[in-house]
Amino acid sequence: xxxxxxxxxxxxxxxxxxxxxxxxxxxxxxxxxxxxxxxxxxxxxxxxxxxxxxxxxxxxxxxxxxxxxxxxxxxxxxxxxxxxxxxxxxxxxxxxxxxxxxxxxxxxxxxxxxxxxxxxxxxxxxxxxxxxxxxxxxxxxxxxxxxxxxx
Numbered sequence: 001x002x003x004x005x006x007x008x009x010x011x012x013x014x015x016x017x018x019x020x021x022x023x024x025x026x027x028x029x030x031x032x033x034x035x036x037x038x039x040x041x042x043x044x045x046x047x048x049x050x051x052x053x054x055x056x057x058x059x060x061x062x063x064x065x066x067x068x069x070x071x072x073x074x075x076x077x078x079x080x081x082x083x084x085x086x087x088x089x090x091x092x093x094x095x096x097x098x099x100x101x102x103x104x105x106x107x108x109x110x111x112x113x114x115x116x117x118x119x120x121x122x123x124x125x126x127x128x129x130x131x132x133x134x135x136x137x138x139x140x141x142x143x144x145x146x147x148x149x150x151x
Contacts, residue, residue, distance in 0.1 A: 004061050005099065005102070007106045009056060011047065012047055015044070015047075017064035019043065021087075025089040028127055031124070043055070046071075053071045055069045056068050056069075056103055056106045058099045058103055060094065066089060066090035066091060068085065068088045068103040068106070069107075070110065075117070075118060078118050080115060080117040081114055081115045082119070083107065083108075083110075084120055085104075085120065100133060107119070
């Protein structure tokens with residue numbers, strides 16, 4: 001299977017498949033409610049700025065089966081760029097085949113090329129399989145918590 005897997009930059013033609021992956025991801029995250037229109041707008045915005053934002057798609061025989069997105073931020077703690085990783089999802093049928101690892105490696109390599117010194121992401125605290133996967137990839141917990149306010 002790995003021979004047919006390509007990790008590539010996502011493009012506008014992928015949006016419908018990416019939306020379906022986000023639907024799957026949001027179904028297991030308590031803090032987000034899927035909204036087709038919002039997710040489409042968010043993906044379009046991500047694809048508009050290829051300098052500071054990137055979406056990678058896991059393409060298996062022409063079908064997008066996974067995705068990851070990242071955005072470059074400035075970290076005063078690092079005194080350098082960092083990358084905020086979001087939307088890490090692999091279609092449940094294709095999990096545990098190394099696709100998630102390949103997606104993370106691609107966003108990490110892109111971040112390094114952009115001068116980032118840190119990768120950070122948020123994960124649903126109840127999604128233990130995702131947290132275990134991230135720990136295996138050497139992403140560690142911090143003492144920070146995420147606070148949000150809709151404006």
